[in-house]
Amino acid sequence: MDIDHYRQHSPYSDPGRHGALLDAVPADIASVAATVRNVIVHYRAGGVELPPDRLEEVNGRWVDRILDTDQSRFPLPLAAERPAVDRVAGCCRDYTLLSVAVLRQHGVPSRSRVGFASYFVPGWHHDHVLVEYWDAHRWVWVDPEVDPTGDWGFDGYDIDPKAGLFDSAARVWSAYRAGTIDPEVYGVNPELPIRGDWFIHNSVLLELAHRQKDELLLWDSLDAMTDDVSTADLTVVDEIASLLLAADDGDEAAEKALADRYASDARLRPGSRVRSISPVSGTVSTVDLGTRPTRR
Numbered sequence: 001m002d003i004d005h006y007r008q009h010s011p012y013s014d015p016g017r018h019g020a021l022l023d024a025v026p027a028d029i030a031s032v033a034a035t036v037r038n039v040i041v042h043y044r045a046g047g048v049e050l051p052p053d054r055l056e057e058v059n060g061r062w063v064d065r066i067l068d069t070d071q072s073r074f075p076l077p078l079a080a081e082r083p084a085v086d087r088v089a090g091c092c093r094d095y096t097l098l099s100v101a102v103l104r105q106h107g108v109p110s111r112s113r114v115g116f117a118s119y120f121v122p123g124w125h126h127d128h129v130l131v132e133y134w135d136a137h138r139w140v141w142v143d144p145e146v147d148p149t150g151d152w153g154f155d156g157y158d159i160d161p162k163a164g165l166f167d168s169a170a171r172v173w174s175a176y177r178a179g180t181i182d183p184e185v186y187g188v189n190p191e192l193p194i195r196g197d198w199f200i201h202n203s204v205l206l207e208l209a210h211r212q213k214d215e216l217l218l219w220d221s222l223d224a225m226t227d228d229v230s231t232a233d234l235t236v237v238d239e240i241a242s243l244l245l246a247a248d249d250g251d252e253a254a255e256k257a258l259a260d261r262y263a264s265d266a267r268l269r270p271g272s273r274v275r276s277i278s279p280v281s282g283t284v285s286t287v288d289l290g291t292r293p294t295r296r
Contacts, residue, residue, distance in 0.1 A: 003134055006109035010213035011289070013101040016064035018071070021078050027106035029133065029157050033144035035078050036098045039070050041087035042145065043280070048085045055280040057089035061217060061287070063101045066094060093129045095145040097215050100131055109134035112215050113141065114207040115168040116186050116200075119152060125186040127203060127218060129210070130159065130166055141166060169203035170244035173237060176200055197229045204237050205268060207244060212262045214269060220287075221275040224267035236267075 009015075015022050025035045041048060043058045060066045069088045074080065088094075096112045103110040110133040116125035131142040143166070146156035159165055167175075175181045176197060187195025202225040209216050216222075226232040240261070246254035262268050272290050277283070 003109045006111050012215040018067040022102045022105035025102045032102045036144045040090040043089040096129045096131050099144040112210045117166045124190045169207040170241040173204045173241045219277050
């Protein structure tokens with residue numbers, strides 16, 4: 001896929017009437033990430049206790065809706081300080097999506113990467129979403145959620161893909177299929193049963209969707225997903241994972257094959273509606289994606 005494709009907004013990253021707010025954010029990655037952390041607070045792990053009625057903001061989905069919420073409280077530039085408790089409740093996907101939106105607004109090719117991070121809890125791999133942007137020479141991995149003043153032991157604005165700090169869902173799935181990892185230490189939280197082989201399987205499908213600029217919520221459901229790999233046809237995800245890894249290595253044919261497969265197989269993409277399960281209330285809803293722009 002042409003790198004220039006990732007300069008353009010998706011329906012999810014499009015700021016709509018808030019474009020001027022993104023124009024005002026400097027396009028260097030440190031400024032982008034700091035601004036995003038000023039707008040969004042993690043709904044579970046942000047270090048503050050949010051009012052229960054605010055937690056559903058994590059389902060905001062679209063950047064223009066996230067910014068609607070922010071501006072309803074702070075009709076100010078995004079860099080103007082917001083108290084943490086009053087920021088928009090989100091998760092890793094939202095830190096990344098808003099960062100991607102700012103970068104795309106400035107014409108910087110960028111996309112979101114779905115996978116697993118090992119740097120939050122020792123011995124555990126949290127499902128996570130990073131920014132990947134093109135710096136004119138290479139794709140760079142960035143975790144905009146990580147405050148660089150913390151003692152992380154690595155550069156969160158240039159994460160080494162070979163360091164094992166973050167692995168794409170495709171790489172983790174391939175390792176699982178090779179029998180070299182324990183899938184039970186990959187999931188949402190060490191204290192929750194949302195983990196394991198079926199979760200990694202479904203994360204590969206989310207990785208594909210995000211690569212195609214359908215930046216779905218991490219709790220959206222696609223027809224090809226499963227809750228039991230023992231009864232699922234794993235051929236599709238095996239093939240997609242292989243293509244994703246080849247595309248990461250610069251294989252243009254693999255990149256095209258992914259786009260073609262995504263466009264032709266309705267099981268892999270949301271269509272005009274998507275089923276979503278809120279991580280806050282457990283409510284199952286069908287979301288009409290047509291309520292946002294369809295241009296890519």
